[in-house]
Amino acid sequence: MYATIGIIVYVLLYTLINRKQINQHSRKKWIYFSLAICAGAAMLLLSDSSVGWLTKYLNNTIGDLTSVVISE
C-alpha cells in the first residue's frame, strides 16, 4: 500500500515540477495520459493476482510447449 501511495505521490510531484515543459510538448495529451496510466498501474501492487493471470496463462501454454521441446 505504501508503495502505491509513494508512486502516485511521485508521479504527481513529477507532473507539477515539469508542468511547463509538458505543456510545451507537441504530444502533451499523450504524456498526461501515460502519467495517468502509470499512477493507475501502481494500484496493481495492491492486489496480488491482478495481472498474475496473464503470466500464469503464458506459462501454462507457451511455457509447457518449451518444456515439451526440451524434455523429449
Next chain:
Amino acid sequence: MKQVISSFQLAIFIANLIVSASLITLPQILTQIANQNAWLTPILVTPFLLGLVVLAVGKGNVLQEKLKQHSMMHRLLKVTVGFLLITIYIRDLRAFTDFTMEALLPKTPIVVTMLLISATLYYICAAGLEVISRITLIQFIVFSVIVLSLPLMLTNEINWVNYMPIIQTNMVANLTKSSFELLPWVGEFVVLIMLLENKNCNKSIKKMTIYGVGFGILLLTILVSLNIAVLGQEIVSKTTYPNYRMIQEIHLTDFLDRLDLVIVILWMPVFLSKLCIVLYLIDKTLFQTREDNPTSMFLFPTILTLGILSMALFKTSMVHLRFTFLTWTIIGLVLEIFIFLFILFIRYLPSHNSE
C-alpha cells in the same frame, strides 16, 4: 543534437547484451538440459549467430542508409523491436531485483528495491546515449578483466573430472535442445539495429558486430565452463544463481575470503548499463520523435509502469524463473526471427519500393 557512438562502443554494447543477463540464471537450465557438456552450447551457437549477422548486416553501410527511410516495413520493425525490448526489460529488471534481494538486501521490501533501481536507471538514461555508452565502456572493461582472470582465481577449486564423460548417448540431442534455449538469449543483441543510425560512420559495422558477438560468447563460455568445473553438474543444475555460488568458492588467501561481494558490486553496474540501453531503446523506438532531446517526456512514466509490471506480473520468483526459462524462450525466439526477416526485407528490397 544527434547522439553518436563509436564502432568500439557498439561492439561493447553487443557483448554486454549477450553476457550480463545470461550469467545470472541461464547456466542452471543449460546444465539441466545438456549436463556436463553445457559449456559446449555457446560455442555451438556462435557459427549460426555469425552466419545470421553476415546475412542480415552485410557490410552494414547499405542497411544503415536504408534504415533512415520510413515505410510500413520500418514501422513493423520498430513495433516488433519495441515489444521484444519491453519483454527483455521486465524479465531482466525482476531478475536483478530478485538477485539483489538474495545477495545484498534481503530485508528490504522488493518494491523498494525496484524503485531504487528504477530511479538509478532514470537518472542515467535521461542523460542520453553518449553517457550510457561511456559508462558501459568503463564498467564492461573492468568486468571483462575479472571474468578473464576467474580461471586463475579458481585454479585451486577446478576439478577436471567434472567434465567427464564428454561423449554420452544423448549428447547431440541434448546439445541441440540447450542451443535452442540459449539462442534467444544471445540473439538479444539484434535490438541494437535501432542504434545503427546513431553510429558515427558507416564503416566496420560488420567487423565490430562480429567482434562483439565473439567476445560476449567467449565470456559466457568461460563462465559456464567454470561453473561446471568448480561446482559440478549436480550443483549447477540445482542452484538458481550458479555464478554467485561459484565466486563464493574463491579462496585466494585467508584475509580475502569475501571477494564474491566485490565481484558482485563490479558486475551490478554492467547489468544496470544493459538495462539502461534497453530502456533508452524502448524510448527511442516507441516514443522519440525529435532529435534535440536525448530522451522523450515519456521516459519517466515508462520506467515506473514497466517497474510496476515487473512486480505485478510475477507473483513469486518461481513464476519469474519459469517465465524466464520456458515462456520467454519461445516469445524471444519468435520476435527475433520476425526482426531478422524485417531486416532482410529492408536490406534487399529496392529503395523505391520501401519509400
